[in-house]
Amino acid sequence: xxxxxxxxLQSLKRKPLLLIFMTLMTVVMAYVLGSSSNGTxxxxxxxxxxGKSQEVWKELNEVEGYTFHKMTKNELLLKVNEDMDTIGVxxxxxxxxxxxxxxxxxxxxxxxAIESKFNELAFKDQVIQASGESTWVEIEKSLEExxxxxxxxxxxxxxxxxxxxxxxxxxxxxMLFFVFYTISINVQFILEDKQSGIWNRLKLxxxxxxxxxxxxxxxxYVIGFVQILLVISMFRYxxxxxxxxxxxxxxxxxxxxxxxxxxxxxxVISLVKTVSQSSVIISLLAVAFxxxxxAYWPLEIVESEVMLVLKWIxxxxxxxxxxxxxxxxxxxxxxxxxxxxxxxxxAVIMLAVGITLLEKRTERYHxxx
Amino acid sequence: MLQAIxxxxxxxxxxxxxxxxxxxEAGESVGLIGPNxxxxxxxxxxxxSLIMPTSGDVEWQGVxxxxxxxxxxxxxxxxxxxxxxxxxxxxxxxxAFFGRIYGLKGPTLNERIEEVLQKIGLxxxxxxxxxxxxxxxxxxxxxxxxxxxxxxxLIMDEPTVGIDPQSxxxxxxxxxxxVEEGMTLLYTSHYMEEVELLCDKIYIMDQGAIIAHGxxxxxxxxxxxNQTIELKAHILSTKFESALINQFPKxxxxxxxxxxxxxxxxxxEPLATIFALAANNDVMITxxxxxxxxxxxxxxxxxxxxxxD
Numbered sequence: 001x002x003x004x005x006x007x008x009l010q011s012l013k014r015k016p017l018l019l020i021f022m023t024l025m026t027v028v029m030a031y032v033l034g035s036s037s038n039g040t041x042x043x044x045x046x047x048x049x050x051g052k053s054q055e056v057w058k059e060l061n062e063v064e065g066y067t068f069h070k071m072t073k074n075e076l077l078l079k080v081n082e083d084m085d086t087i088g089v090x091x092x093x094x095x096x097x098x099x100x101x102x103x104x105x106x107x108x109x110x111x112x113a114i115e116s117k118f119n120e121l122a123f124k125d126q127v128i129q130a131s132g133e134s135t136w137v138e139i140e141k142s143l144e145e146x147x148x149x150x151x152x153x154x155x156x157x158x159x160x161x162x163x164x165x166x167x168x169x170x171x172x173x174x175m176l177f178f179v180f181y182t183i184s185i186n187v188q189f190i191l192e193d194k195q196s197g198i199w200n201r202l203k204l205x206x207x208x209x210x211x212x213x214x215x216x217x218x219x220x221y222v223i224g225f226v227q228i229l230l231v232i233s234m235f236r237y238x239x240x241x242x243x244x245x246x247x248x249x250x251x252x253x254x255x256x257x258x259x260x261x262x263x264x265x266x267x268v269i270s271l272v273k274t275v276s277q278s279s280v281i282i283s284l285l286a287v288a289f290x291x292x293x294x295a296y297w298p299l300e301i302v303e304s305e306v307m308l309v310l311k312w313i314x315x316x317x318x319x320x321x322x323x324x325x326x327x328x329x330x331x332x333x334x335x336x337x338x339x340x341x342x343x344x345x346x347a348v349i350m351l352a353v354g355i356t357l358l359e360k361r362t363e364r365y366h367x368x369x
Numbered sequence: 370m371l372q373a374i375x376x377x378x379x380x381x382x383x384x385x386x387x388x389x390x391x392x393x394e395a396g397e398s399v400g401l402i403g404p405n406x407x408x409x410x411x412x413x414x415x416x417x418s419l420i421m422p423t424s425g426d427v428e429w430q431g432v433x434x435x436x437x438x439x440x441x442x443x444x445x446x447x448x449x450x451x452x453x454x455x456x457x458x459x460x461x462x463x464x465a466f467f468g469r470i471y472g473l474k475g476p477t478l479n480e481r482i483e484e485v486l487q488k489i490g491l492x493x494x495x496x497x498x499x500x501x502x503x504x505x506x507x508x509x510x511x512x513x514x515x516x517x518x519x520x521x522x523l524i525m526d527e528p529t530v531g532i533d534p535q536s537x538x539x540x541x542x543x544x545x546x547x548v549e550e551g552m553t554l555l556y557t558s559h560y561m562e563e564v565e566l567l568c569d570k571i572y573i574m575d576q577g578a579i580i581a582h583g584x585x586x587x588x589x590x591x592x593x594x595n596q597t598i599e600l601k602a603h604i605l606s607t608k609f610e611s612a613l614i615n616q617f618p619k620x621x622x623x624x625x626x627x628x629x630x631x632x633x634x635x636x637x638e639p640l641a642t643i644f645a646l647a648a649n650n651d652v653m654i655t656x657x658x659x660x661x662x663x664x665x666x667x668x669x670x671x672x673x674x675x676x677x678d
Contacts, residue, residue, distance in 0.1 A: 003469045007455055007462075014457040014498065197453030200419055201514070205470040206442050 004202075004215030008189065012223075019182060019223065026178040026231050031239065033170035041106050043068050043087050046076040050093035052121060057091065059117040066110065089114065165328045167241050172323045173295035175231050175254075176316050177286060179224050180261050184282040186220035187265035188275055190358070195275070213355060217262055224258040249326035249333050256343040257319035263350035264315060270357035293317035318343050370394045371416065371441070371522060371553075375425035378411050385411045387577040388425070393522070398554040400568030402561065402664065408577040409557045410450065413526055416555070417447050446520030450527045452507045453514070456500035460491050460510050463499060464517060471518040481517050488546075489513040490539060505536020512543065522553045529563060541566060561664040571664065575672050589662045591670070597660040598639065600629040602652045609650040616642060 012019065043066050047053040060068055071079070073090060076099070080088040084101035087110065096114050100107045127136045190213070193199040202212055232250055235241040243250060265282065272278045290296060292307055293316025302308060311317040322339040325331045333340075371393040378386040386408040393399050403409050414420045416427055418438035427434045429441040454463045464485060468478045486492045489509040499507060508528060515523065525544070529537045544567055548554050558564055564571055565585055572582040581588060602609075605627060613622050613631060620633035633639060640657065647654050 003466055006469070007458065007466045010462055011455060011457040195451070197449035197451035198455070200414075200449060201447065201453050201467065202470055203419060204417060204442050204445060204447055205467070205518075206439060207470060 001211050001215040001218075003207075004212070005219055008186075008216075008219045018185060019227065022178045022182045023227050023230055026174050026227070027234060029174040029178075030167075030171040030231070030235065033166075033174070041066050041087065041110075043089060043110060044076055044079055045070055045089045045091065046073040048073075048092045052093050053091045055121055056096075056114065056117050059120070060114065063113050066113075094118075165242075167235075168243070168324070168327055169298060171232070171235050171241060172320055173290065173316075175228060176257060176293075176319050177290040177295050179227050179258065180286040180289065180316075181282065182227050183220050183224035183258060183261045184265040184268070184278075184286070186223050187217070187262060188269060188278055188282075189220075190216045190266070191269045191272075191275055191278060194358070194361075209359070217266070220265070221258055221262050224261065225255060228254045228258065244327045244330050246327040246330070250323055252333060253319060253322045253326065253336070253340065256322075256340050256347075257315065260315045260318070260343045260347045260350075263347035263354065266354035266358070267350040268354075270354040270361065273361075289314040289316045294320045315343065315346070370430070371555075372428045373412070373416055373425070374428065376412065376415055376422050376427065377424040378408075378415060378420070379423045385577055386415070386422075389574075389577075389579050391416070391572055391579070391582075393553055393555055395521075395553055396551050397570060398548045398552075398556065398568045400564035400571040401555060401557040401574060402559070402564050402571060402668070403557075403574035404559075407574040409574055410526055412574070413447075413524055413555070413557065417445055417524055418442060441522075443518075444521045446515035446518070446523045448512050448515045448523065448525040448528050450530060452511050454499050454507065454510060457498065459496050459498055460486070460502075460513075461495040463510060464513060467514045468517045473517065481519075485513045485516050488516065489543060503533070503536070505532040505539070508532055508536065508540060509543070512540065516547075520552075522555070523547065524555045526557050527559065528556075529558065529560065561668070565664055573664075573668060573671065580671050581667070585664070588664060588667045591667060594635050595632050596635045596637075598631045598633075598643070599656075599658040599660060600631065600643065600647075600654055601627055601656040602629070602647065602654045603627075604652065605629055606650055606652060609647060609652045612646045612650055613643070616646060 045057065045060070045068050047057055047070070057068075057070070060066075076088045076090060080086050080099040086099070086101075087107060088099040089110070090097045090099070091114070096118065098107060098111050098114070124136060127139060190199075193202075193216075199212065203209070229251065232243075232247070232254070236243055236247050264285070268281050268285065269278045272281060292310045293299075293314030294302075294311065295316045299308065299311060299317070299320075318339040322336040325336045325339075326333060373389050373391040376386055376389040376391075377384070389408075389412055391399070391401075391412075401409050401412065411420070415422050418427070418434045418441055421435055432440065434441045455466065458466065461482060464482045465478060468474075468481060473481055482495075483492070486495050489512060491506065491509060491513070494502070494506065499510065502510070512525070512528060528544070529540055532540075541563060544554065544556070548567060554567065556564060556567055568585075570582070570584060571588055572579050573588070574580065581591060583591075605624060610622055610624060610629065613620065613629075617631070617633050617637070617639060620631055620639075623630045623632075631639070631643070640659070643657070644654065
């Protein structure tokens with residue numbers, strides 16, 4: 001097995017462009033498509049001169065998930081007129097206006113956040129007017145120390161609420177799409193070795209079938225996984241994408257996805273005769289799986305019943321859903337165990353069927369003299 | 370030694386190898402010839418323990434390799450028809466890879482690599498990437514990869530396919546040297562002259578079965594008891610032709626332009642008589658070729674078609 005790893009690493013060293021290209025493409029595509037927010041939604045804000053507006057502005061900057069940009073009223077009006085996608089807020093002493101091209105979840109939650117800040121300030125004013133500044137200070141101190149009221153806000157079924165993060169959609173979607181190619185191309189080395197006669201040479205050197213498959217598959221797995229780690233680490237720690245505290249959960253889910261893609265790849269090469277045939281099928285599958293699995297767009301906006309049924313055959317769907325759940329929806333790994341177990345189950349079946357078919361095909365190579 | 374006993378292989382309903390019996394003694398060089406699809410590669414695969422026969426057995430030192438292939442694999446080197454090398458790796462890296470697979474390491478591995486590189490004449494190109502090699506160099510390295518673990522039996526499946534004459538000659542010299550050093554060889558090829566040059570014993574295979582086997586002379590004697598003499602002369606007169614027929618009544622004489630072909634029994638020694646008849650009839654013979662049957666003729670005679678049809 002070590003010998004196979006050394007040979008594969010030497011080959012990779014001589015021909016690294018494909019891996020570099022796949023990694024770069026993931027980064028570029030995810031960055032371009034997800035850069036409109038970098039994990040947060042950009043909000044453009046104009047304020048009047050009142051103290052209350054300033055206080056609301058200060059409070060707003062504490063709200064997570066948004067990046068607020070301050071500008072003059074005229075600049076704001078010009079920006080929202082020019083760009084329909086811009087979300088703008090005009091804050092006056094007692095009122096506020098939200099400018100948006102469409103009514104969306106983002107707009108609703110932003111309005112709620114601003115309204116709640118206004119309410120907090122109004123409550124503060126009433127306390128000060130009724131009992132003086134010192135009473136408010138005492139109340140504020142008491143609230144901080146004792147957490148007198150602990151209010152938990154929850155929807156009846158939080159998982160049913162559609163949440164969308166442009167940056168993560170782009171990052172996860174393209175990461176899953178491109179790593180499919182990386183892994184499949186690496187698994188194809190098994191087919192190449194079988195066709196070139198290297199496989200038989202190794203068998204005659206008493207290398208067991210398990211060692212042969214394990215050597216190639218473990219290498220393909222590690223290459224795919226390293227690509228994913230590079231991409232998500234770069235987006236999290238260099239570009240600062242918000243993963244909602246779910247970085248390690250993303251790593252774990254990716255490990256399951258890489259396993260499934262590796263298994264699908266071996267199943268594909270077991271059905272074809274040549275590397276070029278397998279390349280064509282892998283390209284078609286990668287695009288199809290990405291489309292129906294929600295890599296390019298969230299499945300929540302898909303209305304076609306057929307597409308929604310087909311998603312169950314896509315490995316991208318299981319990974320994408322699990323990744324979104326543990327990040328955007330801030331759920332735990334145990335809450336996505338169904339997706340994880342589906343990925344493991346499918347991987348086991350595909351590996352078993354693929355290797356069995358490949359072994360039968362090995363005999364057929366001998367009959368094709 | 371290595372013995373195939375009633376080897377039979379079926380893929381689904383297709384019988385690829387039928388009741389093949391073969392024997393390789395230590396130090397012997399054996400040729401296996403036959404057209405494409407004759408079943409040579411399948412036979413080799415069974416002999417080398419790569420695939421199991423449908424029925425029959427392969428024995429190495431009297432023990433069945435279907436149950437215990439390890440003992441054979443340790444001493445077996447195989448040169449496949451394909452270039453079974455990593456094209457992105459250098460010649461040395463390829464040899465190191467196959468050496469490591471056979472358990473060689475450290476100074477022993479390096480020493481063996483040097484020896485093999487020298488034997489296949491690639492010492493100067495050892496650091497070059499295989500994909501930049503010519504077809505002949507790749508074939509030589511393909512052989513080298515099978516020699517690293519010092520096998521005592523070498524099975525070569527068409528090792529000179531698609532290469533230039535110089536490389537072919539180099540490979541044949543290398544193989545001949547290996548045989549002289551005591552290597553047991555099983556060599557398959559389309560090229561009769563290669564098998565004639567290298568092998569003591571020859572098996573002829575067609576449609577999955579061995580149709581003849583023996584030494585070169587034994588096989589050639591199967592063809593015919595006749596000999597053919599081709600005569601060329603400045604002017605071939607009909608008088609000379611008639612004289613030949615009168616002298617050798619059982620011979621057939623055929624004339625094509627300036628070429629006269631005489632076929633007659635091997636037992637006769639006609640050259641002196643032919644030259645005397647020519648002198649008597651004022652014919653000046655410019656060349657006389659006594660044609661001995663080749664393995665190609667043997668194959669043609671046995672199967673009714675040429676080997677490379």
